[in-house]
Each structure stands twice: as C-alpha cells, then as structure tokens.
Amino acid sequence: MTTKVQRQTLIARLVGDHEVSSQPELLELLAGEGIEATQATVSRDLEDIGAVKVRVPGGNTLYAIPEFAPDRLAPVEHVRRVMGEWVADVAVSGNIVVLRTPPGCAHVVASALDRSRIEGLLGTVAGDDTLMCISAIPDGTQLCNDLKDLAGLD
Structure with missing residues (x-):
C-alpha cells in the first residue's frame, strides 16, 4: 500500500520527468509504476502539491509544479x-x-x-x-x- 505522501512525491516526479497533459495520462503513468488511483484522488493530489496547467508553445497545456523543495537540485x-x-x-x-x-x-x-x-x-x-x-x-x-x-x- 502506497501512502499519500509517497504517491504525491511520485506524481511530482512524473510531472517533472514527462509532459503530462491530462489526469488520465497521469493515471496511466502511475499504473506503470504499480500505483492504482482514481481520477478524483489524482485531482486532489495535484491540488495538494500545487500543480498548475501551463500553456506551452503550440498551444497545448501541461501540468507543472511551480516550486519544489529548495534543496532539490534541477539537473x-x-x-x-x-x-x-x-x-x-x-x-x-x-x-x-x-x-x-x-x-x-x-x-x-x-x-x-x-x-x-x-x-x-x-x-x-x-x-x-x-x-x-x-x-x-x-x-x-x-x-x-x-x-x-x-x-x-x-
């Protein structure tokens, strides 16, 4: 059983590593990591971790996390x-x-x-x-x- 904190940490990593444009897409990525979740749970998790949708060149929108822990370096x-x-x-x-x-x-x-x-x-x-x-x-x-x-x- 995955805890809420573990799931949210994984969501933040997935959003940072992949171009996630929808909650169903995020659910698929979570399933690929062995995590079962509902869309309602993922929606609450995205809200909790401060994820926002941003428009990228070409007009598409992607999820992004505006602030990570300050001690986490960006490669x-x-x-x-x-x-x-x-x-x-x-x-x-x-x-x-x-x-x-x-x-x-x-x-x-x-x-x-x-x-x-x-x-x-x-x-x-x-x-x-x-x-x-x-x-x-x-x-x-x-x-x-x-x-x-x-x-x-x-």
Whole structure:
C-alpha cells in the first residue's frame, strides 16, 4: 500500500520527468509504476502539491509544479528542456537578465532556474510571462549568455 505522501512525491516526479497533459495520462503513468488511483484522488493530489496547467508553445497545456523543495537540485538537462520549451527571449540590463515566456510559464522557468544553482545566478522573480534573473556581479552579460545557451537562443 502506497501512502499519500509517497504517491504525491511520485506524481511530482512524473510531472517533472514527462509532459503530462491530462489526469488520465497521469493515471496511466502511475499504473506503470504499480500505483492504482482514481481520477478524483489524482485531482486532489495535484491540488495538494500545487500543480498548475501551463500553456506551452503550440498551444497545448501541461501540468507543472511551480516550486519544489529548495534543496532539490534541477539537473542541467531538465533546465535545458524547460528553457528550450518555454523561453522566447533573453535580454540583459546591468545585473538583471530578463526572460520572456508564453503566458503562465514564467514561474515554471524560475523554479527550474532557482533549483539549478547556475553559477552567478543569485535568484529569480517571476510574473506571468516575464522573469528577472539577478546576476551576482554588476555586469550580467555572462549570465545572459549562459541562459541564452540553455534556451537554445544563441
């Protein structure tokens, strides 16, 4: 028997590792992990863990977890995937690097960056479709270039 915490932890991992667009799809992924659950249970679990639907390029919507435990590092490939899918533009002004995303996606990108521990990144502030990254040094050009590279915008 799987506990609620174990199931919710697995759901958060599945949402982070897969492009989950619906609750039935999530139920299939859970079943693949040997977890039986109802759609009502999964719906409550998604609410409990703070999952949100975000629009991605092309118009589809996917589940995302905006904030993970702060001590959980985001692997570079995860950050590269998030940046590549959701960052449309990167610009710098002084020590602030501004990233533009589709509506509703900035917080997902910010969470991945905050957990990435990218050298020179002090932190992020996210709105709906724009986020600011604060560079540790007065000239944010290097951080800007690093983020452009991660987003595939060179």
